[in-house]
Amino acid sequence: MVLYKPQKIYIEKAARPYPLTEKILTRLPGVPCEEIxxxxxxxxxxxxxxxxxxxxxxxxxxxxxxxxxxxxFPEAAQYLSCDYFTLHVAEGCDLECSYCILQAYLTNPLLTVFVNIEEMLFNLEAVLASNPDRFFRIGTGQLADSLSLDHLTGFSEILVPFFARQKNAVLELKTKSSNIERLKALNPAGKAIVSWSMNSRRVQQQEEHKCATLEERLACAEEMAARPGWRVAFHFDPILDYPDWEKEYAEVFREIFTAVPHEKIAWVSLGCLRMMPQLKPIMEERFPKSDAADAEWITGMDGKLRYFKPRRIEIYQQAVSLIRQWAPAVTIYLSMESPEVWERVFGKPVTKQDVCALLDRAGKSIAS
Ligand code: SF4
Structure with missing residues (x-):
């Protein structure tokens, strides 16, 4: 993939004195910049x-x-969430997925990086220290891609050593990039997970523009899983429903679970495509060749458009069964689904406490 380079840099006046501002500018020689x-x-x-x-x-x-x-992380009462926390170090994404929720969610169109990271971590350390009995799963990939700008920000070099020192937290760096150069020199001592959003080859090629190819993502995952102290994770979110979807997703499941040692996989998530209603016209306007929005939708209990529940259940049941053929013990969870869907997929009642405990256990197990 081609790494991001902006056409112009704007610097907020209050951000000017921070060392990270200077570092980013030296990594972008020749790019015009303006203070505002x-x-x-x-x-x-x-x-x-x-x-x-x-x-x-x-x-x-x-x-x-x-x-x-x-x-x-914002939760919807009707769906099972997992007490996930976000560390908001950037906002917006240079990559271009047709289905990206940020297109409808963010009011700020600028690709924004917050440079006072040390202050953020100072505050975070105080929160972690004052809750010693609680375990925190924290990600930077909710309003941005965690790694696609890492060649400019170097956030990984700050965040990974910080989390390696924490007793009660694990960091998740979630990406569709192959930008792992800075990670290779770091050892998070089991306290950081690098996760790739994966999809079928067809969806990657049609809908995930500017992102690393599936081959690149898988090669990076193999490489990071082999490095000391690291674990990896995979998110199949969004899964798109189309004829023969299961054959194409099965191929990717096979490739992942035959290439990456299962004990190095923290978790795998599954989530069918869903969207805020405002996203659909934006997708249609910005990605006229995409057919991802051409589905039958219902409005879910959180107001988002979703596939019909029986179809979602069918898709998850098939996906879990396909994954289990290759990886019988890997931790699998559903992304923002109702207790009923969880029960139908996994065959037993599941509470929010169960989901949190499942992911805390997976997050705590230390990679060698
Ligand atoms: S990688 Fe994620 S954040 Fe970036 S455009 Fe794609 S869906 Fe949006």
Missing amino acids: ENAHALMAEIRTHRDPIGEGKRLLFLAYDKGRSFKP
Whole structure:
């Protein structure tokens, strides 16, 4: 994959004094940059473009985070969630997946990096220390790709040693990139997991633009799983329903579970495509060749468009059974599904506490 380079850098005035700002600028020689008081006028100008989302991705905004960086992942009461936390070090993504929820979710179109990372980690360390009996699973990949900008930000070199020192937390770096160069020199002592969002080959080629190919993602996963202290994970989210989907996903399951040692896989998640209603017209406008939105939808209990429940259950049952053929003991969970769907897929009632305990156990097991 081609690594990201912005057309222009904007620096928020409050972000100027931070060492990370300087580092990022030295990694982008020749790219024009401009200091601005804040991004309000710039965002308003971008919104006048024909494709504000695409325009925002071309501009890198170095910003100061005002203390909202660590928070629980938003949950919907009707679906089983897992008490996941996000560390909000960046916002927006340079990659271009047709189905990306950020297109509808983010009001800020700029590709934004928060440079006061040390302050964020200072605050996070205080939270972890004041909750010694609680285990935290924390990811940076909810509003951004965790690694696609790592050649510029070097966040991994700051975050991985920080988490290696923590007793009660594990970091998940979630990506569709092959940008693992900086990770190779790090040993997280079991406290960091690098996870790849995977899909069928067809979906990757048709819907996941600018991302690493499946082959590249799998090669990176194999390489990281072989490195001391690292574990990997895989997210099949979103799974798309189309004729013969199971044959194409089965091929990728086989490739993963015959290549990566199972004891190095922290977890595998499954989630059928779902979207905020506002995303559908954006997808259709920005990705006219995509047919991902051409499905029969119902409005779920969280207001998102989802495949019909019986179909989701069927898809998960088939996916779990296909994965189990290759990896009978790997931890599998469903992403934002109802207790009823969990029960139908795994054959027993499951509570939120069960899901949290399952993932805490998987998160705590230390890789050698
Ligand atoms: S990699 Fe993730 S965050 Fe980036 S465009 Fe694709 S879905 Fe969105």
